[in-house]
Amino acid sequence: MTDHPDYTPTEVEAKWRARWHAERTNEADLDHASRPFYNLMMFPYPSAEGLHVGNLFAFTGADVFGRFKRMQGWNVFQPMGFDAFGIHSENFAMKVGMHPAELIPRNIANFTRQLTSMGGMFAWEHVLSTTDVSYYKWTQWLFLQLFKQGLAYKKKGSVNWCPTDKTVLANEQVIGGACERCGSMVEQRVLEQWYFRITDYAGRLLANLDDKSLMDWSESTVLAQKNWLGRSEGATIRFVAGKESIAVYTTRPDTLFGATFLVLAPEHPLVEQLTTPAERAAAEAYRAQAAAKDLVSRKVGEKEKTGVALGSTAINPATGAPIPIWIADYVLMEYGTGAIMAVPGHDERDFDFATKYRLPIVRVVAREGESADTPLAEALADVDAGRLVNSGEYDNLPALEAKRAVTRWLESSGHGEGKVQFRLYDWCISRQRYWGPPIPIIYCDDCGAVPVPEEQLPVVLPQIDDFRPDDSGVSPLARHAEWYFVPCPTCGKPGRRETDVSDTFLDSAWYFLRYPSSEFTDRPFDPARTARWLPVTSYIGGNEHAVLHLLYSRFITMVLHDAGMLSFEEPFRTFRAHGLIVKDGAKMSKSKGNVINPDEYISKWGADTFRTYLMFLGPFQEGGDFRDSGISGPRRFLDKVWELVSQATHPDCRDAEIRHEVLVKWHQTKKRVAEELELLHYNTAIAALMELVNALREQNCTEPTVVRELVQLLAPFAPHFAEECWERLAGTGSIFDARWPTWDPTLIIESSVTIVAQVNGKTRGTVAVARDADEATVRAAVEQLDGITRHLEGMTVRKVIYVPGRLVNFVVG
């Protein structure tokens, strides 16, 4: 670290943090702002480890943007909060033998300290935690709104169950079929769970993604959402099997003539009726085996397919032929109808299955040069591949056309109909856990599932010392008799509370609505506040939430819009995904021991240096590589600026005239930094500032006007530092209330330009000419160059390419 500039970050940063707090610099006037700008970043889960660099990188990037927008004259509202419910907290609490209700406030206090020390422009008076009763009361209210609209319903669903820990596991906690914590094999359990009908909104959720007037999002995020929604077009086809009718969904109705067997998911409701007595035992055994598998390995494609025949047959409506019915766990109950028509000739999975169990494989599509009889060595699955064969009247039609033709026939003959299918499934919000908002439902023997009346909210999560889940599969809340047994709100007879809590994703699906209205206790979000501040102007966050969090937030917003409570249906006007930080080329992880503790860096280098380094180490939207050795660069840079500021406050600092080169660089930098900040190109914005500083030092320029504006451009990155410099340079008020410097477009143009001289495209020299020199002048200057004359000697110039202001290229032969 440097000795001679007396810049001591600790003092400067403490001073300005105190000043901001005292003068309420970071608060926005939520009721009167004329140019509201809602700058949102993804609120963190307050872990016991504290903020990691990844958080800090993301928050700094978003903070830089918010500060920049404020300096441009926007009224920026930049809130922060904590996503503190969930399995993660609960597991950690169990591990350290504490109660989450005790642990979380500690963690939040630590996070708050860290977020303050990084110098974020947070509107702390609107801080929220999803675990506060004043917050989750409204999460429960939200559930009731969905319930009222018929968008919340109960059905049986499978969960991963660890028999040792006696708890439900998320899919990510199951590693290779075993519990990530104790290693015992995970089982599947079927429980009644609450679901939200997000699938009703699939079409809108998809369509809006392409509507630029509603949402301007990172391309990668839009794509991830589209893939998740997974729209496909095909047909539902009904196969008759004795008294039963089996519906299947297919994207390839054109291959109907090639359907040589049907496959149902093992848990399909018709399995029982379709099993012949001879096959009963085998079918039962197979179902039991499939049911015992954990959800993860059931779904992760195992190469070897298995299944059993049920003994009965169905009629292929196109050929009239009877085809056997099988069950196999490669068919999933959750997708489509839970049953497929198997076309082994044109589907890879069906091909594998048919090969293994010696089922007939029929070719119904032929490519150029193939005939109806050409044997298939593998499935030919490409729709665009060719024309139909072995398909009666559809022979010779291109497959794509046949798809429409067969669908029309299905509809006219009553065997099926065209169908748009989404991959998206309904959102299961039940968690058989303790640490979450209780789902506000009361069960009554007479009235069924009764919603808790809104005026009785909140359903407070009771303090239970032993919050560990037990073997019963019901939440520990059921053991708290006083809480559990309540009268039915409808009839008054004894009832029981729902003991599941809701998914953490529900907490975070509406937090952005709460922030501006966080002080209202009688409403989740105030209409006037909401009208002024929403939808969110800018949202910056990680792509790990590209799908679930962002999709759920959009869904909830749409539901509230449809209920007439919000005027908009898309919550985030712009969304930008930031990149990931790695350390010395490798992902950071506890096991590798390369996790960075930001506190150490902040106390050693100062928050401003650390922020500047984080923003400089790579493109914000791509992330970058954290290296200890790199931090000294930004620190030296701040020291140099500090020195310039010291010089610019001396009585004789004024330059009689600012040199032209400096003038141009100065105005170019103002323009460039503003443009780069707008695009979140922070690393290049900082590089531009470094260039300006280098130029000022080379030219011995200490002109206060220039230095003051330099400090302004730097302010979003190094806020405490900039405030201090601003004060020393006699700026009034906070630097963040001073307007962003403007540039003079006539001054960003240099008076002379460098022309590249080429022969056959190879650079042979350069020459500086006046910017407005005409072609003849430029050519004459270029022809004087040694490198050019040497290469033109004895050659015939066939052509001269002249690009004004750039180059002259002689094409010779």
Place this chain on the structure above:
RNA sequence: GCGAACGUGGCGGAAUUGGUAUACGCGCGAGACUUAGGAUCUCGUGGGGAAACCCGUCCGGGUUCGAGUCCCGGCGUUCGCACCA
């Protein structure tokens, strides 16, 4: 397997519409000031060559006066999704 992004010095990374490749920073080398320096300042820093020049943006082709950038074919890395019919 499918989808997407990317591949540039010793390292992190820059390069408007195709127009001086390597900005900015780290590191490294030499020098200055110093009792000292892991501080600071100055100069240098892609490879080869005395020079003229030649070679250089993962590899191989192509388009063009000119390609890091565009097209085709490989190889590699990373990130999503993953038996979705």
